[in-house]
Amino acid sequence: EDKVVQSPLSLVVHEGDTVTLNCSYEVTNFRSLLWYKQEKKAPTFLFMLTSSGIEKKSGRLSSILDKKELSSILNITATQTGDSAIYLCAGDTSGTYKYIFGTGTRLKVLA
Amino acid sequence: NAGVTQTPKFQVLKTGQSMTLQCAQDMNHEYMSWYRQDPGMGLRLIHYSVGAGITDQGEVPNGYNVSRSTTEDFPLRLLSAAPSQTSVYFCASSRRSSQPQHFGDGTRLSIL
Numbered sequence: 001e002d003k004v005v006q007s008p009l010s011l012v013v014h015e016g017d018t019v020t021l022n023c024s025y026e027v028t029n030f031r032s033l034l035w036y037k038q039e040k041k042a043p044t045f046l047f048m049l050t051s052s053g054i055e056k057k058s059g060r061l062s063s064i065l066d067k068k069e070l071s072s073i074l075n076i077t078a079t080q081t082g083d084s085a086i087y088l089c090a091g092d093t094s095g096t097y098k099y100i101f102g103t104g105t106r107l108k109v110l111a
Numbered sequence: 112n113a114g115v116t117q118t119p120k121f122q123v124l125k126t127g128q129s130m131t132l133q134c135a136q137d138m139n140h141e142y143m144s145w146y147r148q149d150p151g152m153g154l155r156l157i158h159y160s161v162g163a164g165i166t167d168q169g170e171v172p173n174g175y176n177v178s179r180s181t182t183e184d185f186p187l188r189l190l191s192a193a194p195s196q197t198s199v200y201f202c203a204s205s206r207r208s209s210q211p212q213h214f215g216d217g218t219r220l221s222i223l
Contacts, residue, residue: 004153034211042115042201042214043154088153097142097161097208098169103153 002027004091006102013079014110021074021105023089031094033072035063038086038104046074046087079109113137117202117215124192124222132187132218134202142208143185144169145177147198148217154201160185161208192222 007022025033032050036043047056052067060079065072076083086104093100118133136143144159146169156169160179174196176188185204189196199219203212 031209036214041216044214045211048211090154092209097159097167098156099144099212100156100170101146101154103151 002091002093002098002100004089004100004102006087006089006105008105009103010106010108012108012110015080017079017109018075018077019079019107021076021087021107022071023074023102024069024071025089025091025100026070027091027093027100029094029096030067030070030091032092033065034090034092034099035072035074036088036090038088039084043088076107079107081109081111083107084109115202115204115213115215117200117218119218120216121219122221124189124220126192126194126222128192130189130192132189132200132202132220134185134187134215135183136185136204136213137183138204138206138213139182140204140206140213141182142206142210142212143179143202143204144212145175145185145187146201146203147171147196148201149198157187157200189220194222196220197222 004025035046047063049065055064063074088104090099090101145157146154158177160166202215205212
């Protein structure tokens with residue numbers, strides 16, 4: 001059975017801290033891994049990773065995929081209160097058109 | 112630029128009632144999908160469509176029907192609402208199935 005597992009489930013940090021969120025996957029015919037940020041409503045897209053070892057970066061956020069370990073990490077440096085959200089990762093399977101989501105990591109950044 | 116529009120935003124139903132959750136996108140996307148989000152469960156795929164006239168089941172399809180008569184619209188029908196269907200429902204779309212999805216703002220559905 002395909003599954004995506006995220007850890008930790010929740011995290012509380014102070015502004016300025018660096019955090020690392022983890023995502024591991026067991027997905028048949030794995031094609032890509034995606035990260036989303038969900039604040040109050042709709043999840044918004046952050047990164048799509050298809051190749052192992054290549055870091056994607058956007059401002060203070062970065063992510064990398066390790067196909068050997070079947071995992072990905074999302075790093076956020078110099079956290080701000082606006083980073084408080086649920087971070088979701090999803091595995092995409094080639095040929096089945098289905099995305100398998102993890103349960104998410106709830107991040108709270110305190111001022 | 113509207114993106115993905117879901118209506119209604121909130122709905123309360125009684126057990127046994129039926130209703131349709133509407134989803135429309137104006138980006139000419141081929142791929143559309145419905146998810147439900149429950150506490151501690153993440154997003155679970157209900158049904159998806161890779162183009163007009165083509166739909167298929169996701170992880171949790173029981174109790175739900177979909178149709179895709181146009182590229183723009185992908186309604187989700189609850190046939191006979193049950194309390195277990197209380198959830199937040201998200202519609203999403205992407206140009207192709209292999210591309211990141213755009214999500215609507217969700218419909219919060221309570222079934223009494």
